[in-house]
Amino acid sequence: MVLRRHVADNVEAFRRWYGDPEVARLARYQDTPMREDEVNRFFQIRALGPESLTMAIHERATDRLIGTCAFSQLDGENGSAMYHITIGEKDTWGRGYGTEATRLMLDHAFGTLGLHRIALSVFEFNERAIRAYATCGFLTEGRAREAVWRDGRWWDELSMSVLAPEWRARQRPGARGPAGSAVSSPGRPATVTKVAGTPS
Numbered sequence: 001m002v003l004r005r006h007v008a009d010n011v012e013a014f015r016r017w018y019g020d021p022e023v024a025r026l027a028r029y030q031d032t033p034m035r036e037d038e039v040n041r042f043f044q045i046r047a048l049g050p051e052s053l054t055m056a057i058h059e060r061a062t063d064r065l066i067g068t069c070a071f072s073q074l075d076g077e078n079g080s081a082m083y084h085i086t087i088g089e090k091d092t093w094g095r096g097y098g099t100e101a102t103r104l105m106l107d108h109a110f111g112t113l114g115l116h117r118i119a120l121s122v123f124e125f126n127e128r129a130i131r132a133y134a135t136c137g138f139l140t141e142g143r144a145r146e147a148v149w150r151d152g153r154w155w156d157e158l159s160m161s162v163l164a165p166e167w168r169a170r171q172r173p174g175a176r177g178p179a180g181s182a183v184s185s186p187g188r189p190a191t192v193t194k195v196a197g198t199p200s
């Protein structure tokens with residue numbers, strides 16, 4: 001797995017990923033996929049925008065583009081940002097890529113950008129995501145009770161975060177650390193606009 005900057009052609013993959021009902025179910029407040037014009041706008045702002053902190057996730061062996069991960073709401077004053085990840089190529093789910101990409105992004109956030117806190121929100125039924133985040137050191141710090149209606153019932157939305165000292169403690173020899181690879185300059189620290197209705 002390797003993280004690269006997005007290129008304009010990646011919008012086609014974004015349309016496929018964010019147009020997929022299964023991805024929408026896991027990652028959107030609305031239980032319907034994004035419209036094409038929404039995806040285009042989302043891609044332009046989030047993936048290509050000058051203030052973007054978004055990276056493309058590629059399979060290392062094949063260089064296949066499989067997903068995207070990002071920081072948003074960068075708050076330099078308080079040293080915090082929100083983290084988002086979508087692996088859109090579903091045949092690659094559960095192979096460790098999400099965990100590895102998240103580790104690389106945290107390494108960049110704490111090691112390079114000097115941030116103090118990375119937070120995210122995730123629906124409680126998204127067990128795969130929660131496990132990947134927990135493996136990277138995210139702790140559940142709160143839950144918005146019954147914030148999401150899906151599959152005929154209410155679900156909580158979890159708030160998770162990891163702090164720089166916690167991350168550093170995990171980097172010590174013997175602690176569960178990052179995968180060992182590095183991300184090259186995922187972006188400039190700047191505020192990124194959150195696109196409404198898209199938590200990841």
Ligand SMILES: CC(C)(COP(=O)(O)OP(=O)(O)OC[C@H]1O[C@@H](n2cnc3c(N)ncnc32)[C@H](O)[C@@H]1OP(=O)(O)O)[C@@H](O)C(=O)NCCC(=O)NCCS
Nearest residue numbers: 026086087093094095096097098099127128129131132200
């Ligand atoms: C969430 C996501 C980033 C995780 O990345 P991934 O590469 O699929 O996950 P990983 O292989 O790194 O880790 C998955 C973990 O969940 C476990 N897992 C895999 N399939 C699972 C399933 N169906 N149910 C529960 N846990 C599962 C794995 O065992 C692993 O945990 P472990 O390391 O403790 O064994 C990715 O699946 C994705 O983008 N999904 C769609 C969009 C989404 O949900 N985004 C997040 C919104 S908050």
